Amino acid sequence: MGPQNPIIRISSHEWDGAQPMFDIRHDHSIQMKGSDCLDGVLRKNFIQQHADMGDKIFWPPPILKNIMTKDHVSQELARLKSDKKLAGDPFELVHKIIAGYLKVFATLTLAGKGKYIEKFIQDGVTDGCLPLQVRGGAISRTDAPNKVLACFEELKSRDKDCFLQYQHQVNPVILGFNGDHRTTQHKDLRAGAILPFTEVKPMRDGGFSTVIQVTVHPDCHGFNDFLKPIIVNDKFALKELSASGTATEFRKELDALKRFTHKHLITLLMSWTFNNRYNLLFPLAGANLEDYWSSSRLPGSIIRIDIDLVQWISKQIVGMAGALNAVHEPTQFLQAIPKYGRHGDLKPENILWYQSEEDSRGILVIADLGLSAINSDKSRSNIPNNGIPGTPGYRPPECDLDGGKISRSYDIWTFGCLLLELVCWALGGEENRQEFEKARESPYITGAVTDIFFDVQVKENGQGYTITVKEQVRKWTSDLHNLPTCTEYFHELLDLIETQMIIALSQDRNRIKSPSLLETLERMHRRVMDGTDGYCRKACPKKHVKREPEPVDAILNIMANKMVRERKPALSTHKGETQKPKSRQELQNMP
Missing domain, CATH: 1.10.510.10 (Transferase(Phosphotransferase) domain 1)
Incomplete structure (x- = not known):
């Protein structure tokens, strides 16, 4: 299923109830009207994350691109210039923003600090630098963690917090393979990352993991071409290891999923760690x-x-x-x-x-x-x-x-x-x-009634046990x-x-x-x-x-012997000949 048209949602609890200040044209572009500001347009065009995943809002790349056009950015820069909040020439600045600072400018605009875009450009904080990292209260780029960014010096703590929040919302996690090689990628997601899940339904809660059904916004994943043989409609199964799950258990399963490839084996699409939990994403089965x-x-x-x-x-x-x-x-x-x-x-x-x-x-x-x-x-x-x-x-x-x-x-x-x-x-x-x-x-040796396919029987002389495929089978x-x-x-x-x-x-x-x-x-x-x-x-x-039974002598292990002694199940009795079992060494060397 190919990418769908952008979804436009208005959240009354997130923003006021004013009417949208934009026109959605038939080509899905967004047009600002008259005295519109870029902040208002951004706040009227967003996707709502499902409440169970954080209830955040986010802007998928196509929606953000439709908003952050050259004309819209120019209008916003002109407004900042007219309010004497911008020192440079808007005409020269717009080209730099379009070339690599669209997400940064959108983040600053949402934080009400669009006038600082020049300082961010001077510090080289491009879209590729997002999300920025925070250590000991200092904000820096991931590629230069020891260099504190000067562009934040004039911002108050509240404004910094707003920027750090919005930087994730204009830059949601994009799910997909590792480059053009169609290999499964793993990401270590930072706190605050926005997973683009618009619907969530519980599926299975086990002792070691939880599996939920998630709907991923169509503009935030790149699996459509790969999944053409099957139909998933943007719905996936997300397996999350329990809090007690260890990195060793996760790596073991991850290694197995990556190692074994076949059309009739489950396909791991992507994995990530988030909030100290391990996640695996699969196409959702019917x-x-x-x-x-x-x-x-x-x-x-x-x-x-x-x-x-x-x-x-x-x-x-x-x-x-x-x-x-x-x-x-x-x-x-x-x-x-x-x-x-x-x-x-x-x-x-x-x-x-x-x-x-x-x-x-x-x-x-x-x-x-x-x-x-x-x-x-x-x-x-x-x-x-x-x-x-x-x-x-x-x-x-x-x-x-x-x-x-x-x-x-x-x-x-x-x-x-x-x-x-x-x-x-x-x-x-x-x-x-x-x-x-x-x-x-x-009844089995556990004392419980099971639909197992074989029987453990007691020999007629009471000396030992046999195993045979059940008569019912x-x-x-x-x-x-x-x-x-x-x-x-x-x-x-x-x-x-x-x-x-x-x-x-x-x-x-x-x-x-x-x-x-x-x-x-x-x-x-x-x-x-x-x-x-x-x-x-x-x-x-x-x-x-x-078929006649072909019983084999059975030397039960310690655990099985213990169950027989303590639970005294009603085992049937075997009469007649038996086959010799494999030796302990033969069992250990089985292929």
């Missing part, structure tokens, strides 16, 4: 996947294959798999020591849906890289299993194993859980997905094969999820790695898009025998 499933409700009994929907689903799955692979294998950052990443918190709430100009159904994007980590080849798995908050429903078994580490394999399990729910929704509608969620609820997966709209594509996808993604790790079995997963899904998608192939066009439901 919904997360959980909300999208609910709002885009498919009928509970689907009897006809929607080819467009299946193709869209396949495209988004490939996109998300590609994004995950970009995190796991960030090859664009070639280094002597290879670096690997992981997401650590894949779930429907962290998959965002954006309205898109390129796809009528939108685009799914992986978000919230706050838990992601970058590790070298030697240390990539050296993340304790109790060091990361687990997503209750998608939590993989190794979170509770002795020696278990949070590795890239962790993401494969959680991605598999997400894909299985997506297939439930695609084949049976939202009701089917919600029934699946309810069906897999059972295996049964539901089997039933999906027999739904009337199940095609060969969904049969293959379900088999991939069940046999290579949602599996308990053992000495003989590992989960598929992201490059192989992406390659498999891309091959499947090519067939989906082939108009001559019945792969996704011809329904072929079939009775599918529920």
Whole structure:
């Protein structure tokens, strides 16, 4: 969406109720009338910042430029000259102001001290010097902090304060990329900075951060061209780390967001620190996947294959798999020591849906890289299993194993859980997905009933535990094969999820790695898009025998053992054979 026309607002609590002293012409220029003064025109043309962000007024660059024209500046200088408040020649002075002192002159005019513009020019205080800094009561330029500006000597304290306030209002923060390179920039904003937010709505308040929806004035950001594939209408998501958040936490998330780039990964637009808080700006999504499933409700009994929907689903799955692979294998950052990443918190709430100009159904994007980590080849798995908050429903078994580490394999399990729910929704509608969620609820070692995808069972002899994929999950997966709209594509996808993604790790079995997963899904998608192939066009439901459990011996870690002892959950009993678990060393060295 391109820049909009300037917004003109009159604030009765900020200024008096007099009628505007200007004409707004069809070309959006502003014309002073008769005896108008520049101060009056400025005070009638401004944007109001949202109350939650400070309730300040500000002048975006185009609006200020429309006001501070050569003619208007000349008229103001002529008025100052006629009042004997100006020593120099207005004709010569106007050219200097237009060349580089428009914001400075506007600030002085608002402070009622326009006559001092000559002294500011003598001191070299150009528009590029704003905002000026204050140290120990002395005002100086940022590029010459030890040189006190003489132009302020004749100003009273109140006038200085007015100038320091207005300098931010004529110079609001402009949000955008770093130069022409389209790289994310970070700013350390000073006290008094004006963020150009005209609307603010709360979105999410978590333990570590707060996310709000902000509307940025269209003339105060430069993201329109970059955001063309998606539609945001000047609305963005602002994530602010809590007051307890540390610079280390902020830099960790910032590094992950900058390092990983992919169309289906959330795009960090800009970051800044302000009032000792850390901020990250993202394009605003229309919904997360959980909300999208609910709002885009498919009928509970689907009897006809929607080819467009299946193709869209396949495209988004490939996109998300590609994004995950970009995190796991960030090859664009070639280094002597290879670096690997992981997401650590894949779930429907962290998959965002954006309205898109390129796809009528939108685009799914992986978000919230706050838990992601970058590790070298030697240390990539050296993340304790109790060091990361687990997503209750998608939590993989190794979170509770002795020696278990949070590795890239962790993401494969959680991605598999997400894909299985997506297939439930695609084949049976939202009701089917919600029934699946309810069906897999059972007590866990925490004592609470959860919809986790695996069970911890007690061995029949009471000596130890086993881990297995829940019977409800295996049964539901089997039933999906027999739904009337199940095609060969969904049969293959379900088999991939069940046999290579949602599996308990053992000495003989590992989960598929992201490059192989992406390659498999891309091959499947090519067939989906082939108009001559019945792969996704011809329904072929079939009775599918529920997969037998493949329990793996589990040596629980200290925390899990403690929960079992203290909370005494009603765990089921396992009878029969089990697979050997990976050794502690194998778990620690997992990819």
